[in-house]
Amino acid sequence: MTAVDSRAQGGFVGRPMKRKEDPRLITGRATYVDDIQPVGTLWMAFVRSPEAHARVTSIDTSAALAREDVVAVFTGDDLEGIAAPLPCAWVPPGVEVNAPEHWPLAKGHVAHVGDPVALVIGVDRYSVVDAAEDVVVEYEPLPVVVDPEEALKDEVLVHPGLGSNKVHEWSLGGGDLDAGFAAADVVIERRIVNHRVAGGAIEPRAVLAEERAGHITIWSSTQVPHFLRLFLSILLGLSEERIRVIAPEVGGGFGSKLQIYGEEILCAWAAQRVGRPVKWVETRSEAMMVTHHGRDQIATVRVGAKRDGTVTAFHAKILADFGAYLMLLTPAVPALGAFVMSGCYRFPAVQTDIVGVLTNKFSTDAIRGAGRPEATHMIEVAMDQLAHELGLDPLDVRRRNFIAADDFPHETALGIVYDSGNYQASLAKLLEHLDVAAFRAEQERLRGEGIHRGLGFSTYTEICGLAPSRVVGPGGFGLQTGLWESALVRVHLTGAVTVYTGTSPHGQGHETGFAQIVADRLGCDPEQVEVVHGDTAAGPQGLGTYGSRSLAVGGEAVAKATAKVVEKGKALVAHKLEASPDDIEVRDGRWIVRGSPEQGMTLAEVAGSAYIPEDIPEGMEPGLEETAFYDPNNFVFPFGAHAAIVDVDAETGKVKVVRYLAVDDCGPAINPLLIDGQVHGGIVHSIGQALYEQVIYDEIGQLVTGTFVDYALPTAAEIPSIETDRTETPSPVNSLGVKGIGEAGTIAASAAVANAVIDALRPLGVDYMDMPFTPMRVWNAIQEGQQ
Amino acid sequence: MSSNVPVRLSVNGRVHELDVEPRLLLVHLLRDRLGLTGSHVGCDTTSCGACTVHVDGEAVKSCTVLAVQADGTKVTTIEGLAQGDQLHPLQEAFWEDHGLQCGYCTPGMIMAAADLLARNPDPTEEEIRHGLEGNLCRCTGYHNIVRAVSDAAKHPHAGRIPHPGPTPEGAAIGLELAREGLGA
Numbered sequence: 001m002t003a004v005d006s007r008a009q010g011g012f013v014g015r016p017m018k019r020k021e022d023p024r025l026i027t028g029r030a031t032y033v034d035d036i037q038p039v040g041t042l043w044m045a046f047v048r049s050p051e052a053h054a055r056v057t058s059i060d061t062s063a064a065l066a067r068e069d070v071v072a073v074f075t076g077d078d079l080e081g082i083a084a085p086l087p088c089a090w091v092p093p094g095v096e097v098n099a100p101e102h103w104p105l106a107k108g109h110v111a112h113v114g115d116p117v118a119l120v121i122g123v124d125r126y127s128v129v130d131a132a133e134d135v136v137v138e139y140e141p142l143p144v145v146v147d148p149e150e151a152l153k154d155e156v157l158v159h160p161g162l163g164s165n166k167v168h169e170w171s172l173g174g175g176d177l178d179a180g181f182a183a184a185d186v187v188i189e190r191r192i193v194n195h196r197v198a199g200g201a202i203e204p205r206a207v208l209a210e211e212r213a214g215h216i217t218i219w220s221s222t223q224v225p226h227f228l229r230l231f232l233s234i235l236l237g238l239s240e241e242r243i244r245v246i247a248p249e250v251g252g253g254f255g256s257k258l259q260i261y262g263e264e265i266l267c268a269w270a271a272q273r274v275g276r277p278v279k280w281v282e283t284r285s286e287a288m289m290v291t292h293h294g295r296d297q298i299a300t301v302r303v304g305a306k307r308d309g310t311v312t313a314f315h316a317k318i319l320a321d322f323g324a325y326l327m328l329l330t331p332a333v334p335a336l337g338a339f340v341m342s343g344c345y346r347f348p349a350v351q352t353d354i355v356g357v358l359t360n361k362f363s364t365d366a367i368r369g370a371g372r373p374e375a376t377h378m379i380e381v382a383m384d385q386l387a388h389e390l391g392l393d394p395l396d397v398r399r400r401n402f403i404a405a406d407d408f409p410h411e412t413a414l415g416i417v418y419d420s421g422n423y424q425a426s427l428a429k430l431l432e433h434l435d436v437a438a439f440r441a442e443q444e445r446l447r448g449e450g451i452h453r454g455l456g457f458s459t460y461t462e463i464c465g466l467a468p469s470r471v472v473g474p475g476g477f478g479l480q481t482g483l484w485e486s487a488l489v490r491v492h493l494t495g496a497v498t499v500y501t502g503t504s505p506h507g508q509g510h511e512t513g514f515a516q517i518v519a520d521r522l523g524c525d526p527e528q529v530e531v532v533h534g535d536t537a538a539g540p541q542g543l544g545t546y547g548s549r550s551l552a553v554g555g556e557a558v559a560k561a562t563a564k565v566v567e568k569g570k571a572l573v574a575h576k577l578e579a580s581p582d583d584i585e586v587r588d589g590r591w592i593v594r595g596s597p598e599q600g601m602t603l604a605e606v607a608g609s610a611y612i613p614e615d616i617p618e619g620m621e622p623g624l625e626e627t628a629f630y631d632p633n634n635f636v637f638p639f640g641a642h643a644a645i646v647d648v649d650a651e652t653g654k655v656k657v658v659r660y661l662a663v664d665d666c667g668p669a670i671n672p673l674l675i676d677g678q679v680h681g682g683i684v685h686s687i688g689q690a691l692y693e694q695v696i697y698d699e700i701g702q703l704v705t706g707t708f709v710d711y712a713l714p715t716a717a718e719i720p721s722i723e724t725d726r727t728e729t730p731s732p733v734n735s736l737g738v739k740g741i742g743e744a745g746t747i748a749a750s751a752a753v754a755n756a757v758i759d760a761l762r763p764l765g766v767d768y769m770d771m772p773f774t775p776m777r778v779w780n781a782i783q784e785g786q787q
Numbered sequence: 788m789s790s791n792v793p794v795r796l797s798v799n800g801r802v803h804e805l806d807v808e809p810r811l812l813l814v815h816l817l818r819d820r821l822g823l824t825g826s827h828v829g830c831d832t833t834s835c836g837a838c839t840v841h842v843d844g845e846a847v848k849s850c851t852v853l854a855v856q857a858d859g860t861k862v863t864t865i866e867g868l869a870q871g872d873q874l875h876p877l878q879e880a881f882w883e884d885h886g887l888q889c890g891y892c893t894p895g896m897i898m899a900a901a902d903l904l905a906r907n908p909d910p911t912e913e914e915i916r917h918g919l920e921g922n923l924c925r926c927t928g929y930h931n932i933v934r935a936v937s938d939a940a941k942h943p944h945a946g947r948i949p950h951p952g953p954t955p956e957g958a959a960i961g962l963e964l965a966r967e968g969l970g971a
Contacts, residue, residue, distance in 0.1 A: 018882055025890030026878040026897065028825015028865035035824035125819065126810065200925045202829040202837055203891040251827070251891030252925050284830035507889030507926045673885045677927060681888065684928030708834035708923065716929035717920040721912070745928075 011520035016673035019512045020526065030249040033206035033219045034281050041208070042071055043125050044270060044280040045132040046263070047118035048289070049110035052146070052360040052701020053158070054139035056108050056117055063134040064120055070131045072121040072274050074266075076107040082269060083237050086325070087260055090332035092478035097168045100159040100358070102325035104262030104269075110139070111158055111324035112362050113703050114289035119266055121274055125281075144360045144701040148298060148321040151359045158324055158358040167322055167356035168331060172338040174413035175349030180313025184304030188389050192381060193770040194374045196296035196321070196695040198705075199367050200688075200713050201506075203251020204282035205291060207264050209271035216271065217244045220264050223253045224544035225504055227328075227481075229536045231260045232268055243268075247534035250506035254685065255366035256291050257506065258546040259328050288706045293695050294367025296321040297334060301378045303386050309397035311386070313349045316341055316378055320356045323363035330365045331356050332479065336463070337371030342412040343379040344423045344461040344639055345401035350413050360701040366546065368685055368746045372462045377771075380458040380751030384758070385768060394755070395436075398459050399424065409732070418461065418637045419731045419739075422665070426727050427459055430641040430663045433723060439645070447763065452648040453658070456755025460748040461639035464740035465733070466547030467632045484631035485549070486540040487557035489518060489565050491624040493611040495604030497522060497529040499561075502542015503554035504534045508742060509674040510550055514558050516670055517736070521562045522569075523586040524603045540627055548638070548740020551670065556734040557630035564626035569606045575617045576601065576609060636731045636739035640664035642683070644752040648760040653779030655691055655757055661723045662748070666741040667730050675741050680722045682745020688714040690753035690771050761785065794858045798823065799867030807854045814838040814849035816857070817864055825865035825894045829923070836922030839895035839902075840864045841948055846902030848895075848921070863948050865894035868901070876942035877901055877935070886935035888926030896922045900936045904946035912937065 024030045049056075061073040085101040106117045118135050122128030145156040151165040158165050181187060208219040216238065222228050225245040233240040250257065263280050271278040282291065297320050304313035320334040338352035352375075369376075383401075387394040403410050405422040412418065436455070443453045466472065469482035486502040499518055503510060510533060515526035522529075532538050545554075569591060570584040577584075577600075579593045586592075592600035601609075609616065610624040645659040662679055669675055692712040696704040705711040730737030750771060757773050758766065765785025769777070791806040798821060805820055817823045817840065828850055829835035838850040841863040868875040877897045880886065887893040896919065903910060903918035910918060915936045916929070924932060939945040 019885065021890070022882045022887060025887055025893055026865075026874070026881050027869055028823070028894045030890055031824075032827070032891065034828075035818075037819075125815065126808070201889070201891075202835055202923060202925055203827065203889070204829065249890065251829075252889040254925065281828075284832065284835075509888070677885050677888055677931060680928035680930040681926045682928075684930075685925065707832045708830045709832045713923050713925065714929075715920040715923060716916040716933060719916070719929050721933065722928060722930050 012516040012526050013520050013670050014668070015516070015671065017512055017516060017526065017671055019509050020515060021509060021511050032203060032249045032251055033208055033221050036208055036219055036248065038210055038277040041277040041279050042121050042123060042274060043128040044267060044278050045120050045128040046116045047120065047132050047135045047137060049106070049113060049115040049117055049139065051110060051139045051141050052113050052144045053142040054110050055142060056106060056110060056137060057140050058138045059118055060136040061118065063136065064131045067131050067134065069124055069127045070120060070122045073118060073135065074105065074270065075118045076103060076105040079103060079105060082235050082265065084235055086262055087231055087328060088326040088330060089328050089480045090478050091480055092170060093475065095168055095170055097331065098162055098164055098166060099326045100162055104266050112360055113701055114286070114362060116262065119270065121270055121278060146359050146361055146697045146699060146701050148319050148357045148359055151357045152319065158360055165358045167326065167358060170335055170354045171351065172335070172414060173351030174415055177313050177315055177349045177351050180349035181304040183312045185307045186389060187302060187304045188386055189300065189302045190382060190385055190768060192299045192301055192378050194295045194297045194299070194377055195771060196293050196364065197367060197689050197693050198288060198293055198695050198711055199254040199256025199291060201252030201254055201256055204284055204287045205257065205261065205263065206281045207267040208277060208279040209268040210277040211271045215242045216268050217246065218264065218268050219246045219248055221250045221257055222247050223258045223504055223506060223546055225534055225536050226502065226542050227544060228260060228264060232265065235265050236269060244537040247504050253506040254368040255294065255370055255546060258366050259292055284708060285706050288711060289703055290362055292327055292363050292365040293323065294364055295374060296364050297374050299378050301382050303382050305386055305390065307390060309387065309390055309392050309400045311345060311347050311401050314341065314347045315351050317353045320354060321359050321361070321364060322356050323359060323361045325363050327363045327365045330363055333364065333366055333371045334374065335371065337375030339414065339416055340372055340461065340463045341375050341379065342414060343376065344403060344421065344459055346403050347413055361697050368682065369743045370547070372743065372747045373686065373750060376458065376460045376462065376747045377751045377754065380460065381754050384456070384755045388767065394457060395427070416463070417634060419634055419733050420729050421461060421637060421639050422727065422729050423459055423639055426639060426663045426665055427641040429725055429727055430643055430661060433661050433725060434643055452650055452760040452764065454646050454648065454756040454758065454760025456644050456752045456759055458642045458748045458752035458755065461637050462744060462747045463635045463637055464548035464743060465552030465632065465636040466549040467553045468634060469631050482631065483543060484629055485553040485557045486542050486627065486629050487554065487561040488539045488627045489558065489561040489625060491522065491565060491603065491607045493607055495524065495528065495602065495607045497524060499529060499531045499558060500539025501531060501533050501554050501558060502540060503550040504544045505550060506545065508545065508550060508678065509671070513551065513670045513674055514555060517555060517559055518562050521566055521586065522603050523589045523591060548742040551738050552636045552734055552740050553630060553632060555670070555738065556632070556736055557628050559735055560630050561626050561628035564628060565624060568624065568626070571617055571620065572609055573601050573606055576615070632733050634733045636733050638664065638666045638739040638741060638744050640744060640748060642748045642752045644749070644756040646753065646756040646760055648757060648778060650764060650782055653775035653782065655773045655778060657687055657720055657753065660720055662745065663725045663727060664741065664744055665727045665729050666744065667738040668728050668736070669726065670738065675726070676724050678741045679724050679745045682743060683722055683749045684714055684719050686746040686749030687719065687753055690750045691773050694772050792855055794854050796857050796859065797861045799863055809853070809855055811854040812850055813852040813854050813857050816854040817849060823864050823866050827891055827894065829891065834923065835892065836899055837892050837895040839898040839922065841898060841902065844948065846899050865898060868897065868948070876945040877939045880935040880939035884931045884935040884938055886927065886931040892922060892924045896924060896932060901946060901948055903936070904940055908946055909940055
């Protein structure tokens, strides 16, 4: 297939089109899981451990069962029929992984606050919660460990049967690290803590399951309906074709719904047992407790460099707090960061050593960026720290180490091949919008007025478009799956088009972006193109939405399936118009013979000819629909340059972002409106982590931040408008030239904010501090800095 | 279980009489009893605002109002905002400016913004940001939401919440509301 530059032809790709999704969403007519209510639906509620670590000595369900409004109560003893514990999909070849069994209901032992010990099925949304409180559970508390460094000592075991809290050790390195440090004029070392965060999707999780005659339908607010079908099949012992998973409208994910949760399995399992539909809707308090967290890494970062700022070696040692259980991708998250531990730089030697450890907290797993925000934070904060140590301009140090624009594809010391990039160009574009010299003068002037203003940069590249199977799959990185994507393009008799994608969006706007791609190629309007997703019964096997993969992998699959339709359509048109298929082109909504635009057919005429095949070429099948499966040969590597300007109130420690600028490059834009939206949201997510958000457990493992009152998502009042711009460097990996953009903002922003805060605080004696920059922490740092 | 109590209220111009549990929240009356699922529940603590509706012309978080407290009131939800195919200026602006992604916070955000514009028809960016701080969005970073509210404010009736009257009683309530000036 040849690349189509439809913008040159006045096509739909590249236009900031309004979203096709929005009419139902702005009128309250969209359908999220909790909006679906089959006749006879029962409600499920959980009895959860209030202890962070305990033996369950008894469970008395009699009072709950005696209630008229209760249908059933189940405990861990009733789980026969669930064939295996909940899955962890990363099994790195040759690495020993010490993993506890994770059953959807505890079997006599609880390891974190919120660990479910029983479930209650009742007739009413409210009374089932009362009934859950009637279940009497006795616990024998066990010692608790919440600090990962303490946990590593194995003095308190999270799972006594395992013998150790250490899960695994895993390293990725390239180049000669010892030689790199030996060649350095200066070596800096920083302990960089990336604290625990929550996903914060505004729709809590929800699951509804219904069994009829041996077939189960599950509606779940998931990012991965096909994976859920697979694991329901394995865990429930039900053949895959008898399971239909529907992810209807999903109210945000951010990685937190990239999971196989016990509640999803139990909802289906319980529906089988009680013979009626069963629904569970998570409360926010439950979401904070048992929807997976992210980050929670303690890193020791060492950087060796020459006096001119040339980095000779970069070494990150990461202690990753996995919480009490390994969930779908828990141990893979820090490893994903290791893939880009070179950042956008020519580091001759780079290494990441990861140790994973269990604690009596809930599990960490993928949250927007998944390992790459942590890695980028380390790299970009370390570059600033290095520049300061050497007395150099942080941007000069970055430029000195940038991979040259003409050195792509570029193989890093880690053996990862960056597809394309031009880091100099994105930084230069950023500086078109930001006069650093003027800022420095203003900063000096404001200091005289007692205002502490700081400027921080983050120049990043990241790895996304998750695929390719040969790299990430069982024999490579160790994910127990392939990571390609599928698409089916069906042109109906009337010329209307339905596209089925295996990706599963939850706000990204695939229905619009994919329709633009298809419309250009088929010569129709995007309004005629319906994009269907999130239903395992509707289209071919797919793999879902995460890792900024939907466009670069799923969108390319759509383009490939469309290309097959175009090829068949051209053969048909050529036959009808007595021309050569090579001379047929789609232009201005018509399939014409090149050079004779008066000879042509509309898409509806082409489809009509295909479905009423009175006169089609010899051997051609009737109909007009094609399927494509696409497994790329490499990841894609978006990049960009961000800058944050913050004001720190030295009296209160309060930090406010006063300006945020971002130049991002995700290749040629399919829809600039969608790109900006992803960038805005991603940046604010990361500002949230840097300034406000933290999941906090106390020393006995009680969750302190159990609601949105205690866990502070940023509101509109804290955030400035985001200034965005783009460069467009095509990726050679796919025909669209595109890269993912869903996580880039989150990956880039925390370091820019951190560097800006530290820049503001330096005159107050603070040369380094960790996130989150809450008023108390900043105020304390200032007091210590003044001593 | 405590005995049910009768509640009579007008929702989007239609009068409903129901027997409800005293503890039933207004949001669940709207969603589970009336099938108006546009108002969403995102938290337990009146923090997120996804459930925002108008009661007697003022924005309230319907997860923190008991259905019995709404007895005798006139409620408008996101479903009552458009007039047939004619979108409310705020709905238009959220669509035009890409002020939503997953859409879960959107109904509450639009209802809160309508209340803001009713009280302050020409808000500054800062006033919009502070006016919406009771509504959380994780997708958009608020940038395009603020833009949408600002653009909608250019419309002369952006702060007006309609009360359509499919029943004579609903129409009477709508007329009464019109005379009262819609909470301006």
